[in-house]
Amino acid sequence: MQRIYCDYNATTPLHPRVLSRMIETAEICFGNPSSVHGEGRRARQLIEQARAQVAALLLAHSSEIVFTSGGTESNNCALRSTAALLARQHGRPARIVTSGLEHPSVRQTVAALGQQGCAVRELPCDARGRLSAQRLADLLNEDPADVVSFALCNHELGNLYPIAELSAVAHAAGALVHCDAVQAVGRVPVSVRELDVDLLSVSGHKFFGPKGVGALYVRTRRALPRQSDPIPSLAELPGLLYGGPQERGLRPGTENLLGIVGLGEAALLAQEQLLSRWSQVASLRDALEAQIQSTIAGSRVHGDSQSAASRAPGTSSLGFDRVEGELLLMNLDLRGIAVSAGAACSSGSIKPSSVLVALGLDERQAREAIRVSLGPDTTSADIEHIACAIGESVALVRAAK
Secondary structure, eight states, X not given: OOOXXXXXXXXXXXXXXXXXXXXXXXXXXXXXXXXXXHHHHHHHHHHHHHHHHHHHHHTOOGGGEEEESXXXXXXXXXXXXXXHHHHHHHTSXXXXXXXTTSOHHHHHHHHHHHHTTOEEEEEOOOXXXXXXXXXXXXXXXXXXXXXXXXXXXXXXXXXXXXXXXXXXXHXXXXXXXXXXXXXXXXXXXXXXXXXXXXXXXXXXGGGTSOTTOEEEEEOOSOSSOOTTOOSXXXXXXXXSSOSOSGGGGTSOSOOOHHHHHHHHHHHHHIIIIIHHHHHTHHHHHHHHHHHXXXXXXTEEEESSTTOGGGBOTTEEEEEETTOOHHHHHHHHHHTTEEOBSSOGGGTTOSSOOHHHHHTTOOHXXXXXXXXXXXXXXXXXXXXXXXXXXXXXXXXXXXXXX
């Protein structure tokens, strides 16, 4: 049976060019990047080359890129390190604003900081999962914050958020801005200057790079510095671990040379061809949603589906009355189609999706959802097959009740 992979938001396959570059590196370079001999200098050169490639993808400076083990570590470092820095500067726990739409690596980190004394508040979303800069301004006017954290692209809905507008509001109130861009980088254009964020998280395996490697952008300069700029400096941002001076001391330990080289190659590949290929996926997603809604009674699309410009290409959160998402997922898997019941990090959880609950869905409706995430290799023929398989599976599950 030929399988159709529709879980690109969970992970993308390692691109052959990325794999080839990693194998080539393994064969020619094994030195420790911190060593001063020739082998070490060669390893350092490859890491700095990859750093420049990632920076170019984000329109950042190379000195602002810190390599990590992936999105989860980048999000943890951004929030926990910033909270520690601000607590030291202000002599009190940090005040944090986020939303109920965030990835578990942000949501749970913020919850842990709340248990440690940080003041935590959530910016509400509407029924389509949208965030409003005006509502953030109102929230910060009532009670200021030190740092805000919002994703650029939602991992379940595919919604794109007005980070530049949210950043302007936050900065005007004197708050730092962290952006979880894991689901966006390499798929849609991302400029840290245009977004005007202070920290931004990246994960390699979301755009055809290797697993176990990511990056954190840490601003070192303001795009438009002002004499009265209220934004705290990140120059003294502490790391989470103790050790050597690697990665500006934010991520001590010998660098993951092969993973970093692979991440750099994936960033280069995204710039050269994949960003344009991803843009073509939106029409396939729209065709899938239109076919499902026209042929399956009791189906619905979650998120900002009424505005194509407000969603990243490829992601559909679909719900079906009287059909458990987990049952539908397993039925589709038997038919050779790989989808998700939500965030991959939450698979096996008995709790309904917190993202869908934040939209106002009840627990039953939240459990009736699957996430179909397409990629640049998805075809029109795949869409026809997926839509038919979902229709047959929904009918089968409903008939069994």
